[in-house]
Amino acid sequence: MKKYLVLTGILFIVGLNLLKAQCCAAGNPLNMMLDAQSIGKQSLRMSLLYRYSLSDTYYQGSKPIDINYLDKSGFNYLEFAALYNITERIGIQAEIGYFLSKYESYKNPLIKDSEGSGLADLNLMLRYELIQKPFEKLNLSLTGGVKLPVGVFDQEVDQVKLPINVQPSSGSYRYHGGFTVAKGFRYAPWQILGATMVEYSQRISSRFFDYQYGTVYAFQAGTSYTFHQKALAIIQVRAEVREKSKRENNQIVDASGGEIVLLVPQINIIPAKNWGASLSFSLPVYRRYHDIQFGNKYSFSLVISRTQKLIK
Amino acid sequence: MRKTLTFITLLGCLVLVSCSKKDQDNLKPNPDIQIISLQATLKVVMAWDTTSITVNATGDNLSYAWEANHGDILGSGISVKYAAGQCCIGLNTITCRVFNEQGYAEDTIQIRVTPYTINP
Numbered sequence: 115m116k117k118y119l120v121l122t123g124i125l126f127i128v129g130l131n132l133l134k135a136q137c138c139a140a141g142n143p144l145n146m147m148l149d150a151q152s153i154g155k156q157s158l159r160m161s162l163l164y165r166y167s168l169s170d171t172y173y174q175g176s177k178p179i180d181i182n183y184l185d186k187s188g189f190n191y192l193e194f195a196a197l198y199n200i201t202e203r204i205g206i207q208a209e210i211g212y213f214l215s216k217y218e219s220y221k222n223p224l225i226k227d228s229e230g231s232g233l234a235d236l237n238l239m240l241r242y243e244l245i246q247k248p249f250e251k252l253n254l255s256l257t258g259g260v261k262l263p264v265g266v267f268d269q270e271v272d273q274v275k276l277p278i279n280v281q282p283s284s285g286s287y288r289y290h291g292g293f294t295v296a297k298g299f300r301y302a303p304w305q306i307l308g309a310t311m312v313e314y315s316q317r318i319s320s321r322f323f324d325y326q327y328g329t330v331y332a333f334q335a336g337t338s339y340t341f342h343q344k345a346l347a348i349i350q351v352r353a354e355v356r357e358k359s360k361r362e363n364n365q366i367v368d369a370s371g372g373e374i375v376l377l378v379p380q381i382n383i384i385p386a387k388n389w390g391a392s393l394s395f396s397l398p399v400y401r402r403y404h405d406i407q408f409g410n411k412y413s414f415s416l417v418i419s420r421t422q423k424l425i426k
Numbered sequence: 427m428r429k430t431l432t433f434i435t436l437l438g439c440l441v442l443v444s445c446s447k448k449d450q451d452n453l454k455p456n457p458d459i460q461i462i463s464l465q466a467t468l469k470v471v472m473a474w475d476t477t478s479i480t481v482n483a484t485g486d487n488l489s490y491a492w493e494a495n496h497g498d499i500l501g502s503g504i505s506v507k508y509a510a511g512q513c514c515i516g517l518n519t520i521t522c523r524v525f526n527e528q529g530y531a532e533d534t535i536q537i538r539v540t541p542y543t544i545n546p
Contacts, residue, residue, distance in 0.1 A: 181474055181542070182474065183474040183509065183511065220500075225500050225501075225507075226500070226501070228498065270491070271502075272502035272503075273489060273490060273491035273492065273502060274491070274492045274493075274499045274501070274502045274506065275491075275492065275493040275494070275499065277497075277498045277499075322493055322519070322521060323495050324495075359513075361496065361516070362495075365516060367513055368512075368515070369511065369512035369513040370513055405512050406473075406511075406512045406542060407512070407513070408511075
């Protein structure tokens with residue numbers, strides 16, 4: 115049973131959702147579920163994630179500022195992910211998201227809310243287990259992949275194109291790479307975790323729109339504690355740094371990007387054999403946006419997963 | 427190996443299904459539709475302020491579609507409001523497409539968004 119705890123318990127979620135906003139919205143979730151340890155050769159893990167995010171305050175740098183425009187923005191997001199380990203060390207993963215709703219509401223009651231919904235981006239990822247030392251409880255894996263803007267990026271309501279902030283897809287090809295490390299201790303219920311990731315966005319260049327999101331760097335560190343045979347708690351600190359975006363003619367968008375630090379408490383349980391469930395909250399504890407931007411208040415995620423050995 | 431191939435095939439199908447967008451933009455220019463004017467009450471606005479944009483066009487059974495390269499279009503029909511945040515400072519283009527079942531006519535207007543100031 116402890117093995118299952120380790121396998122499912124150290125699944126932790128990198129959610130680069132908080133700095134994704136250009137200036138006015140909660141942005142795209144861009145989830146990546148990273149595993150600190152392998153699920154085993156020729157095993158398949160499928161998971162379903164739900165995430166809710168809310169933003170309701172403008173910030174100038176780190177300080178709240180009163181702007182009479184947006185009241186709040188947020189999203190309800192579902193994501194299906196499948197990870198298949200071809201060998202003990204190599205796994206492939208696919209994630210496809212769907213926005214149940216992605217909205218902005220305005221302080222002016224005469225302005226109708228903007229709301230989009232639909233298919234988001236597809237993330238394809240390759241994972242390589244560089245270090246597997248079960249005796250030392252040490253694991254290091256590398257990941258790399260591409261996010262394809264297969265979803266909706268031209269959604270209209272009443273023949274009016276919705277703001278980019280509520281379009282379900284980011285509209286951009288994005289390439290990412292990173293690593294995850296986990297270290298446990300013999301006879302101890304503790305484990306330490308770390309991860310880092312870089313994501314580069316390709317320029318969006320269409321007839322009406324020319325834009326490039328800034329590169330994102332994410333770092334996270336945390337610890338897990340098995341407090342029950344079927345339950346485990348994780349606390350993480352996550353830092354995200356986003357460079358400024360660019361628009362047409364390589365103009366820098368000053369009101370984009372910044373730094374944010376989040377505290378992410380999480381609890382994982384095993385409701386049944388081969389099943390896992392996880393609930394996490396992301397609470398910003400520090401932020402410094404460039405210029406004035408609409409900042410995230412909180413988000414939470416729920417993940418249900420099932421791992422199955424396909425060949426016994 | 428067979429299950430690996432099945433998994434990869436399923437992924438491929440997912441990509442193909444996801445990529446198959448329907449094309450809703452098959453209309454061609456229609457010379458019977460004339461855009462007489464496309465005007466804004468203000469062509470320079472501060473971030474998060476609004477300006478009204480109105481199109482005047484001739485033709486039968488007209489519908490109006492709007493798009494901004496940066497910023498928000500609020501409302502719909504022959505007159506809309508345009509607003510943009512600090513992220514959209516600069517010269518932004520708003521496109522209005524007037525269309526019916528036979529085709530469309532299109533025009534653009536540019537609005538400059540200036541930085542937000544607390545006491546303008």
